[in-house]
Amino acid sequence: MTAISSASGQSAAGQVRPVVPPVPRPDINRKRLARMGWGFSAPALVVIAAVTIFPIVYSVIMSLNNVTVTGSGFSLDGFTFSNYNLLVHASLWRDALFFTVYYTVVTVIVELVLGTCIALVLERLVAGRGYMMALLLLPWSMITVINAELWAYIYNGTYGVADAILSALGLGHPVILGTPTPAIIGLMIADIWKTTPFVAIIVLAGLVMLPGDVYEAAEMDGASGWYTFWRITLPLLRPTIALAVMFRVLQAFGLFDLPYVMTGGGPGTSTQSLAILAFNALFKNLSFGPGAAVATSTAVLVLLGCLASLRVFRVQVGQEGN
Amino acid sequence: MRNRKRVGWHRYINGVIISTVVTVLFILIPLYWLIASSLKAPLSVGNSPPSYGPTPFSFANYKNAFVGYDFGIYFRNSIIVTLATTALVLILGTLAGYALGRLPMRGKFTTLVVLLIISVFPAVAVLAPLYLLMRDIGWLNSYQGLILPYTAFNLPFAIWILRNYMLGIPKEMEETGRIDGAGALRTVWTIILPQALPGLFTAGIFCFTACWTEFLMALTFNNSNNFRTIPVGIADFGGNFQVPYGTIFAASVVATVPIGILVFIFRKFVVSGLTSGAVKG
Numbered sequence: 001m002t003a004i005s006s007a008s009g010q011s012a013a014g015q016v017r018p019v020v021p022p023v024p025r026p027d028i029n030r031k032r033l034a035r036m037g038w039g040f041s042a043p044a045l046v047v048i049a050a051v052t053i054f055p056i057v058y059s060v061i062m063s064l065n066n067v068t069v070t071g072s073g074f075s076l077d078g079f080t081f082s083n084y085n086l087l088v089h090a091s092l093w094r095d096a097l098f099f100t101v102y103y104t105v106v107t108v109i110v111e112l113v114l115g116t117c118i119a120l121v122l123e124r125l126v127a128g129r130g131y132m133m134a135l136l137l138l139p140w141s142m143i144t145v146i147n148a149e150l151w152a153y154i155y156n157g158t159y160g161v162a163d164a165i166l167s168a169l170g171l172g173h174p175v176i177l178g179t180p181t182p183a184i185i186g187l188m189i190a191d192i193w194k195t196t197p198f199v200a201i202i203v204l205a206g207l208v209m210l211p212g213d214v215y216e217a218a219e220m221d222g223a224s225g226w227y228t229f230w231r232i233t234l235p236l237l238r239p240t241i242a243l244a245v246m247f248r249v250l251q252a253f254g255l256f257d258l259p260y261v262m263t264g265g266g267p268g269t270s271t272q273s274l275a276i277l278a279f280n281a282l283f284k285n286l287s288f289g290p291g292a293a294v295a296t297s298t299a300v301l302v303l304l305g306c307l308a309s310l311r312v313f314r315v316q317v318g319q320e321g322n
Numbered sequence: 323m324r325n326r327k328r329v330g331w332h333r334y335i336n337g338v339i340i341s342t343v344v345t346v347l348f349i350l351i352p353l354y355w356l357i358a359s360s361l362k363a364p365l366s367v368g369n370s371p372p373s374y375g376p377t378p379f380s381f382a383n384y385k386n387a388f389v390g391y392d393f394g395i396y397f398r399n400s401i402i403v404t405l406a407t408t409a410l411v412l413i414l415g416t417l418a419g420y421a422l423g424r425l426p427m428r429g430k431f432t433t434l435v436v437l438l439i440i441s442v443f444p445a446v447a448v449l450a451p452l453y454l455l456m457r458d459i460g461w462l463n464s465y466q467g468l469i470l471p472y473t474a475f476n477l478p479f480a481i482w483i484l485r486n487y488m489l490g491i492p493k494e495m496e497e498t499g500r501i502d503g504a505g506a507l508r509t510v511w512t513i514i515l516p517q518a519l520p521g522l523f524t525a526g527i528f529c530f531t532a533c534w535t536e537f538l539m540a541l542t543f544n545n546s547n548n549f550r551t552i553p554v555g556i557a558d559f560g561g562n563f564q565v566p567y568g569t570i571f572a573a574s575v576v577a578t579v580p581i582g583i584l585v586f587i588f589r590k591f592v593v594s595g596l597t598s599g600a601v602k603g
Binding site for chain 2: 036059133145146257303
C-alpha cells in the first residue's frame, strides 16, 4: 500500500521536474542525524543533570547563604561568606582535609607498589590466571560496609584475632581502634586488602599489552631483570598507572563508608574524612550552611584534580580514535 | 621471551608460585575468617582467644539474620533497587552511547569529558540538596528515591563503555539497516545491540556492583526498616553495647554470594571494563 502510493508520487514529481538525486543532501542528513543523536541522549543527560549538576549548583548556593532550619524545612537568609570563613578557621575542616589527603597518599602508594608486584607475578603465571583474576575481583566486589565490620571484628580489643596474634608474639595488647595512629593504620590495612587486587588487575592488563619485541631486544643486549623493569616496563606502563592513580585519588576524596562504620571517625576526630565531616554537619547537627560548605569544598577539590589531569582525559578520549 | 622455561623441581617450587600462594592467602585469610566466624555458635563468636575453625559449628547466625533481624527485607530491597537501576542504566546508556559514539553531533567531545568528570564526583556533594528535594516530593524511604540517583551516578560510566563498543562496529552494518528502511530505534535494537553485547555485560556488571555496595545515599535517603538496603542494614545491626558479629557475618556471606557468582561469571567483562581506559573503583 505504502509502496504503491510512494511510487506514484515519485512519478508525478518526475513529470514536473527534471530528475533529482533520490538521496537527501549529506549536510541535511547530518543535521537530521545530529538531532536524532541529541534525542537519543536526552533522557540520559536529563537524568544525570537533574541528580548531579543541579544539586551541586544548589549546594554552592546553600553554602553561600545563611541557612536557618525551620519547623517545616529551612530558609535561605541572604548571602554570606561566613560558612567558608568558619571552614577555614575551624580545625575540624583542616584536620579532616589532612586526614583525607594523608590517607589517600599512603593507601594509593602502597596499593600501587603491592598491586604492581602482584601483577608482575601473575603475568609470569602460566596456568590458572583466569581463576586468579576472579579471586582478585572478589574483594573489589565486596560491600565496603562488610569489609569494615570484618576488620573491626579482627581489631577488636577483647575477642579480635589481631589481639590474639599480637599477644602471642609477645607484643602485648595494643588498643587498635581506640588510639589514633593504630586506628588510621588499621583503616589503611582494610583499604589495602580491598583495593590492591583491583590495582593489580589494571596493571596486569597494562603489562599484557606491552610490546614483546622491546623485551627481546633488551635480552639480546644482556639487560638484567631489574634494569629491564626500571627502564622498559615501568616507563611503558606509565599511562596505565597514571590513569589508575588519578581515579583512585579522586575516588578517595569521597572516602566515607570504611571509617564511618569502622571507627565512626574516631577516636575523637582522628579518622574523620571530609565526607564524614560533611555528613555529620548536615544530618547530625543539621547545620546546612557549614555542611554544604564542606561538601562544596570537597567537590571543588575533586574538580581541581580533574582539571589538573584533563590531559589524561584528553589522551583517553583521543585514544579511542574519535 | 620473558618467561624462561623452568626445569626440575623449579617447575613446582619457584618465586612465581610462592608469590602467587602468598597473594592467594592475603586475599583468602580475611574471607576465611568472615565465613568461619559466621558458622560459629552465636556466643562463641565472642570467645577470647578465638577458635580458629568454625567450632562449635552452627547455622544459628544465619537463622538469626533472617528471623531475629529483617535481613530478608534488606535483601529484597537491594535486589529491587539494583535490578531496576541496572535495567534503566542499560536502556538509557545504550541510546546515549550509540548517539555519542556514532552520530555526528556537535559538542560530543565536551559532553563526554563532562560525563567523565561527573563519574568521579563525590556523592557527598549532592547529598543535602537531593535529601531536601526528596523530602519535599515524598521520595524519602522509597525505591525510586534510590533508583533515580543510582541511575544518574552510574550512567556516565555506562555511556562511556557502551560508546567505546559502538565505535568498533563497522559502518556498513548500520547502513544495511538504513537501506532496508529500518527506523533509527530498530537499527539500534536489531543491528547495533547484538554487536555491543559485551559492552552491555561490562556496563551491567559495573552498575550492579556499584548499586549493591552503595552506602552513603542509601543511609541518607532510605533509613526506615522497610526500605533499607543490605549495606545500611548490616551497618545498623549493631546495638548500643553489643555488636552481633555472628549475625553480621552470616548476613555478609549471604550478601557476598550473589555478587561473587556474578563477578565470577562475568570476570572477562569486568576486566575489560577496568582496562578499556575507563577505570573506576
